[in-house]
Amino acid sequence: MVRILAEDHHTGVRVRGEVQRGEHLLMGWVHRVLPSLVGHEGLQLRPVRLVELIAQHRVPVGDHRTVLARRAAYDHPVARSSNELDLTDVPRSRLATLPTALEPGPALPGGASLWVKRDDLTGLGAGGNKARKLEFLCGDAMAAGARSLVTVGAAQSNHCRMTAAAGAVLGVEVHLVLSGDRPDHVTGNQLLSTMFGAHLHFTGAHHSHWGELEIAREALADQLTAEGLAPYSIPIGGSTAVGAVGYVVAFHEIMAQCSAAGIAPAAIVHTSSSGGTHAGLVAGRALWRAAGHDASAPLPEVLAVGVAKGVNIGMPDVADLARDTLAVLGRADVEVDAADVVLDTRWMGDDYAVPTDAGDAAIDWAARHGGWVLDRTYSGKGLAGLLGNATDGRWTHGQHVVFIHTGGLPAVFAPGGRP
Structure with missing residues (x-):
C-alpha cells in the first residue's frame, strides 16, 4: 500500500x-x-x-485551448520568434518542445564535421520530425473547427503515431488508416497509437501502395463527415503546404543555432519520403536568401536522401510544394528554382520500408559513435546517404554538415525493427 x-x-x-x-x-x-x-x-x-x-x-475533450495556452508559456524565445519569421496569420498548435538541440558528432569520412539536429526529441508522442508539421496542420484543423483527425501511413508509421499523440493533447478523435492486416498483438508505433486513444483501420494494402492507402483515407474521411465528426484529413507524412511550414521554421532555427555555434554549414541533410520536410527546408532557405542573412557566407545546400519511389521520381514536385508553402506564409514573391531541389535517390534499396545493408550499417554507426537510435525505414537510410556522400568526397576537412535526426525509435521495438 x-x-x-x-x-x-x-x-x-x-x-x-x-x-x-x-x-x-x-x-x-x-x-x-x-x-x-x-x-x-x-x-x-x-x-x-x-x-x-x-x-x-483530465482536460475535457475539445478543450484544446487550455492545453495550448499552458504549452505556449514554456516556449523558448527562439521557438516563439522563429528567428524573425512572420507567422502571425498562420494558425499553430503548440505541440513540440522547441528548439531541439543541435549537437556536435564525430568526424565524417573525408574529415568534415558532423552536427546532428535532434528532431527525434521534439517531445510529442515519443518525438520525431512530424511534430513540426503537426503544429501547423493541427492549428489549421482547430481553426476550421475539426472534431477529429484522419491520416494514413505504413503499418509502423511514425507520422500516424505522432498524429495520435496530437489528438490526445488536443482532445479530438484520431483515425489512422494503415497498410497491412491487423496483427494479433500491436507493437511499436501501433502500440503507442492505441495508448494515445487512436482508432486503427487496417486496409490490407501493401505499404508501398500509397495511392490505395490515400483512397482509403478519403473514404474514411467521407464516412466520418457523414457521421458528423468534422474530420480534418491529412495525407501521408503530413506533406502539405501547411505542414511544410514546420520545416521553414526549422531551417531558420538551424541557421540561428549554427550562427551561435560559430559555424557555417555546408549542407543540411535529411531523409525524404513524401516531400514535405524537403519542401519546407527549401522554402526556408529561399526566405533566408531573400532576406539577405549572412550574405558573406554561402547558403547551405539542402540535400534530401530519397527513400520512397514517388519522391524519387518527382512526386510530389518539391519546388512547387515549396512555392505553395511560401504562399501560405504570404511570401509568394520569394523565388524557388528547380536547382534549389537536390535529391539523392541512390539509398532507397528495393522499396520503401525495405531495409538495406547500407541503412543497417548506418544505424550501427550512429548507435556506436553518437548514441543515436535510427530506424530502418527512414532515418537509417538517410544517414547512409550522408555517410556515402562524405565517403565520395562531397565535403572535406573544415566543412560542417548538419544531419536532421527525424526519430523513429518506436519502430525498433516492432517486428523486423532491428538489423
Whole structure:
C-alpha cells in the first residue's frame, strides 16, 4: 500500500489517497500533473484509486485551448520568434518542445564535421520530425473547427503515431488508416497509437501502395463527415503546404543555432519520403536568401536522401510544394528554382520500408559513435546517404554538415525493427 498527499500549487487543490502495490507504477503521472507529491504518515487517508485522480484532472475533450495556452508559456524565445519569421496569420498548435538541440558528432569520412539536429526529441508522442508539421496542420484543423483527425501511413508509421499523440493533447478523435492486416498483438508505433486513444483501420494494402492507402483515407474521411465528426484529413507524412511550414521554421532555427555555434554549414541533410520536410527546408532557405542573412557566407545546400519511389521520381514536385508553402506564409514573391531541389535517390534499396545493408550499417554507426537510435525505414537510410556522400568526397576537412535526426525509435521495438 502506498499513501499519498498531493497538492496542486496552481489551484490549491489537495488530493489524498492510497494505492495498491503495482498501481505506484502510474505515480509518475501524478508527479507531472500535481507539482508536489508528499507522503504523510499521520494522515487518515481514504482509499482513492489512481483512475479517480486522473478523472479529476483530465482536460475535457475539445478543450484544446487550455492545453495550448499552458504549452505556449514554456516556449523558448527562439521557438516563439522563429528567428524573425512572420507567422502571425498562420494558425499553430503548440505541440513540440522547441528548439531541439543541435549537437556536435564525430568526424565524417573525408574529415568534415558532423552536427546532428535532434528532431527525434521534439517531445510529442515519443518525438520525431512530424511534430513540426503537426503544429501547423493541427492549428489549421482547430481553426476550421475539426472534431477529429484522419491520416494514413505504413503499418509502423511514425507520422500516424505522432498524429495520435496530437489528438490526445488536443482532445479530438484520431483515425489512422494503415497498410497491412491487423496483427494479433500491436507493437511499436501501433502500440503507442492505441495508448494515445487512436482508432486503427487496417486496409490490407501493401505499404508501398500509397495511392490505395490515400483512397482509403478519403473514404474514411467521407464516412466520418457523414457521421458528423468534422474530420480534418491529412495525407501521408503530413506533406502539405501547411505542414511544410514546420520545416521553414526549422531551417531558420538551424541557421540561428549554427550562427551561435560559430559555424557555417555546408549542407543540411535529411531523409525524404513524401516531400514535405524537403519542401519546407527549401522554402526556408529561399526566405533566408531573400532576406539577405549572412550574405558573406554561402547558403547551405539542402540535400534530401530519397527513400520512397514517388519522391524519387518527382512526386510530389518539391519546388512547387515549396512555392505553395511560401504562399501560405504570404511570401509568394520569394523565388524557388528547380536547382534549389537536390535529391539523392541512390539509398532507397528495393522499396520503401525495405531495409538495406547500407541503412543497417548506418544505424550501427550512429548507435556506436553518437548514441543515436535510427530506424530502418527512414532515418537509417538517410544517414547512409550522408555517410556515402562524405565517403565520395562531397565535403572535406573544415566543412560542417548538419544531419536532421527525424526519430523513429518506436519502430525498433516492432517486428523486423532491428538489423
